[in-house]
Amino acid sequence: MSGKWTPSRIEDGPLVTGRGRFLDDMDPLPGTLVAAVVRSTQPHARIRGVDMSRARAHPGVAAVIGPDEVLAALRPFPLSTGAPMHYYPTGTDRVRFVGEPVAVVVATDRYTAEDAAELVAIDYEPLDVVVGARAALAEDAPRLHEDAESNVATDRTFSFGEVDEVFAEAAHVVEGEYDFPRYSSVPMECYSVIADWREGADGPSVEAWANFHGPFTMVPVMAGALGIPTSKVRLHVPADIGGSFGIKAGIYPYVVLMALASKHSGTPVRWTEDRIEHLLASSTGADRVMRFAAAVTADGTVTGLKVDLVDNVGAYLRPPEPSTLYRCFGNITGPYTIGAVQIRARAVVTNSMPTGLNRGFGGQQLYFGLERLMDAVADATGLDVVDVRRRNLIRGFPYETPTGGVYDSGDYHAAVDLAVKNADLAELRARQEAARAEGAYYGIGVGLVTDPSGTNIGYVGLATPAEQRKPGRDKSGSTEHVRISVDMQGLVTVMLGSVPQGQGHATVARQVAADRLGLPVEAVRVVVDMDTATTPWTVTSGSYSSRFAPLVTSAVVQAADRIAHTVRAAASVMLDLPPEELELADGTVRHRDDPSRAVQFRHAAGVVHWDPGALPEGTPARLYEEAAFTPREVKAATRDDRINSSLCYGFVAELVAVRIDPDTLEITIDRVSSVHDAGTVLNQQLLDGQVHGALTHALGGAMYEEFTYAESGQPTSGTFLDYLCPTSAETGYDLRTDHVVTPSPLTPLGAKGSGEGSSMSFPVALANAVADALRPTGVEITKLPLHGEVLHQLLENTTQKELS
């Protein structure tokens, strides 16, 4: 044992010694009052009236607002499509899910606010409910939004390549219908907001704090609802956020709601979501009903794909939905050389919590269908599940998909070979044979996914038909902004707008900047708390779509190189050498061939600050630089609806082996082999952590977690008694992770994102393993989660069918 613990991340020391500063620890404005939210107990009802008089009279209450105040002051949030499904931060005419905010009580403290919240009387007229995507599509389904013709919020069909021809010529047409469940990531810290409405000489403004992590497109969306200019919404995000994995992107309606509450109370207002509220009404990944069909040649080559996706986005099309449908548009054919594809993409509204970003966003849903289908292709052609995939894997890069994706790099065959080798597939097959011989269940599943990172927000445009997209109003981009400055002592400050929630952005950005500037990491500090008034940012800023490694670090490189340019110019004067012959290394600026001719970095930086008169002609005395990494490969959707929906595309090859107790039907994971290609590895330990985290997140969705609703529309997983997150006790399986490295040619360091890969691959790999294990029983696996009760029902039904 060594005596001293050295944190492997700059973030760790404060976090593990209780010195993290989360939003609820902060008290930036004196006189801040506390809010409680009154929520709907009804899944679907007309609001006849809201009586707030008793709550307003309760001692300690400063303000109570409800639907009338919301309608008087706010505009509906601007949506991603033209669907007439108005969305406000509270129910106004109706409530559409249990937990939907109806009123806000502002009081001296949370206890008083909750006491008064019980006094708000809501008069409901119950309406028929819609539970689940299939019910939403029914001809006679109750409609959630009166102005809309149906519950279908968006419905688009796309076709690329010779779809009809390849299906007509196919030796096999393999079909499947699959359901993907609704689950979250359940961050440890829930939503938290402080909002202050101010009336100024030039009109109203809002200053707010929120543990929001982007996308910062939501800042103009908030401003739109508030009816004030974007620049008059000043948003702070604290340095410490207790996890999100996409879920906290859904906080923005509460920022607007608390700003309105503040306007009425005349004070700043704080609201911190509790776990009950979180599990009812924050955000979740979308559940999906989907049909897939593959056109397959006699030798097992998949030549065409038809997909029909129906996402259940909950009660409203809350932006950035319907993005779950489009995030993987450019990689909808996965890692395979499928040349023709037809897509129908629909999102429907139902009486449930609105959906949004969730680690893997759109990928776990897509690949559940595609990789279950590949197993069906193996069945139809008599090929092994690994062989049939190898036969269809992309070989040459860059590779352009029929939907417009351009895969930047990869070596899919090498990754699959490595995953198979690490899994010791032959040994697993032997275990399976032995298990089957004694009547036990053992199965091996494969999941191969192309892992997109650095989203091109232009894909949102696909929800609108090309002819309705206005010329000159296109959207595109994967831009990230960074500012680097050097102080008078030569200490470097890197300011990020990436709003991390525990990923270790500061550790990596510090290393990258230090490497570029030839400095020890101790000479660099990273600022990650965000202030939209001072931190460089743009609409695409934020922490989502695995964008830190490909985009933010690229901006760090660009900004650092500009700083280096100025420091070399200053040193060139001191050393009397041409700046182009100088390099930054070991804390010095030195001649590249004669390191003895050197000055300290801090002395050269000092010249810029203290003696700008000495600088060469044309060198500004500026040691702060901003970079906006702006890759050209991500453009708006074409007129024929193709789009490169991400800048980078990594790869995951995963094998999962499971054992199922034939008596209790408990599923035990025996082994997982997971190989990732995230391009250049910036920090091995953090990459491993991302893989482990994504695997555990996916384990939750595959076996434990699900937001469920009764036929009545009441949620049935509203506490941690029923919404089950995997714990360390559930993750003790034999895990073998490894990497293949094919650097991206599109990012200066060659890095791609890696935070979401196994979130996409593991759910289907596990399902494939369970299906393989239960093959002798004839049970079909078409949905998740899978656990003993589910298998019991499947086996009972299969037995029933056999008997009848």
Place this chain on the structure above:
Amino acid sequence: MKAASFAYVRPATLDDVLAELAGGDGKVLAGGQSLVPVLAMRLGRPATLVDINSVEGLDGLARDGDVVRVGATVRQRTLERSPLAAAVPLLPLALPFVGHRELRSRGTVCGSLAHADPAAELPAVACCLGATLEVAGPDGRRRVPAEEFFVGAMSTGAGPEDVLIGAEFPIAGAGEGHGFAEIARRHGDFALAGVATRVRVDGDGAVQQARLTGFGISDRPVTRDVTELLRSAGPRRAEPDLRAATAELAAEIVDTGGDAHGSTGYRRRLFAVLAARELQKAHRRALPTATEDPS
């Protein structure tokens, strides 16, 4: 998720506890692992919380003749770590399944018994062993056999003015073997189905008595004498030979309505499997030269 207002008292004597509970709108606070969430969610609104942690004499954990006596404020973890637990072999088998270690370090043995969750482990252990529970109330103290104490889901023979002050677990005698198992969605969750078993054999290894308690399968722990069931399963009392009989037993006693985690049918399946497995184990452990089943 903040509790409605309540009064909090921390009496120093049992008499004062009973005085605070008189009237029936108080609630006993010991470890708080079930009560505090109920308060926070405003599912319960007692006028007064009566904290018994300062009451002298309620924290006793001792061997008393042929029983181990556990006082009202003894933490589950304290019992788990006590050498006394070994004298009641079902306790060390069952305690690791009670929540997680962190919960057990606050939660009390008697609190779990008094809470009477039908899927909890300790009520089942108490029933299987025929433990005695000591209740103090306005009319004095009374001793209640465990099987009579549990009258329904979250419902016991202790009334709103009573406090459970101790539990007595019989010490295992020679020729006794035990089994305990449960299946839950995750480790630490309430059981979908679980069983506690006790088998007694005589000096020749013949089965004298077998007892089984199921939990998570009805509105309370359900105990059966299964001596004949075990005797009928052939000389080895092997699990496969027991399965038909335990399946029959499951059909009889598993009557919980079930939920998304486990339907009635699945719980029957689990109960039948666990009952056979744990009867076999208890029998093997009871034999003079106890041998663990290698499987």
